[in-house]
Amino acid sequence: MDITSVSPPPVSCRVCRLGQFAIYGLTATTNPDAVNIKRREVKTVAAGRTFIREGEVQTHVHTLYSGWAFRYITLPKGRQILFFHIPGDIIALESLAFPGMALPFSLKSLTPVTLCSFPVEDAAEMLRASQPQAVQAAVTAQHYFADMNRHLADIGRRSAMGRIAQLLGEIESRLRRRQLSKNGSFDFPIRQEHIADALGLTTVYVNRTLDRLRKERFIDFDRHRMTIHDLKRLHEVAEEE
Amino acid sequence: MDITSVSPPPVSCRVCRLGQFAIYGLTATTNPDAVNIKRREVKTVAAGRTFIREGEVQTHVHTLYSGWAFRYITLPKGRQILFFHIPGDIIALESLAFPGMALPFSLKSLTPVTLCSFPVEDAAEMLRASQPQAVQAAVTAQHYFADMNRHLADIGRRSAMGRIAQLLGEIESRLRRRQLSKNGSFDFPIRQEHIADALGLTTVYVNRTLDRLRKERFIDFDRHRMTIHDLKRLHEVAEEE
């Protein structure tokens, strides 16, 4: 892993606002010290760094404590972004499900990033220690795999407009669950190039489509912030196109 | 499950040519009777039937003993085919990885299909009983999830020509590993409509593209059989477009 620096004194898991959303969320709520003990490292990564490379075997799973990152595959024709990670996400979940697995994708930071890292075996033990926690973790993993199916379908069948509306809607909904979106307005460090790489479009066309969405008052944005004016209407666009 | 009829006297797993390719393949090779004992049912399904529906919880995992099927999601805009299953494939692998999970997709038969079904718990036990078998099964599952990532990338970034070449190449390679393709020639019960639904194209355009591949002597086909004349060249097309 490409670590830029070790972060300032780690906050105790006891006061972490994001732990409840992590894969060990139940434990984080009922017994934060149990999480704190397992957390071996807190790492920071500068913006724009590939900090996990395709083919690596991960000894740790990571909770994205702050910042955004994305998961991608490199293809002859360019890169395909598979997923955008927001604060509270678990990274390298598959290393937990399949210990020893070589990851089939890389990870790159969009912003400076802070990761809380747990040895795979310790994380697994934490889940095993509590039946309800194990169930919750399994549900998270299921959602995650089901989402992959859906994403595949989204790319295959929707127009540029529909795909972008869908992506924005999905990101907003994930941020909202973490209390990181207020009234449809949220930090948005994704550049148009990344949207293009995630949806199989060109940057130019992403720009024109975003412009249409802006002109038609669906959304507003500048380089740092996105605001969705009418989530329901945006959702309709996503469904219909 | 939508069972059309119970099949004729089940063949013993001892003489099954496909068991070695299943998720319990190692056990099937070293101790076929252990597999036979766990196999509770052999079912047949007529062609063109949806035999597992989205949202169902599976009590069994199934090995596709004969015939082809596909996995799909229904969307407002039509269906998205996620995967084509060939003989020897495991169906509903995720029910084994996550017992009790509601499947996020449906399954439909392309041809008449025979399934060997194992209670989830028995299958899990069979894997646990042998360390090397457990490892092999985990590897299979990993490949499977990695393939999903790749498929997503394929749809996003390739032209119609590239996608079709890629799909044909991948199917041929999977069939070959099961000794179901000889010299690039194999049974092919997939209709052009299914290719379209898998790749996010229209049937008409799939037809024109297949026609181009035929005219340029990459492939030959009629309704039942596909022949790939030069696998390497087809692979190049898949990579480049």
Next chain:
DNA sequence: CGCTTCTTTGAGTTTGATCAACAATGGTGG
């Protein structure tokens, strides 16, 4: 043989890509 499901072909249209500038933004060092 008659019906249904698939495949094939034609003509015209739309979506999104390509190529090429140029403008705005956000650091950075001086």
Next chain:
DNA sequence: CCACCATTGTTGATCAAACTCAAAGAAGCG
């Protein structure tokens, strides 16, 4: 604080890929 540079975003013109609509041929099946 300003000048400079590297990214990122915006716009125009043109082109190609893929879609739509429509209709006619094969194939397969009862």
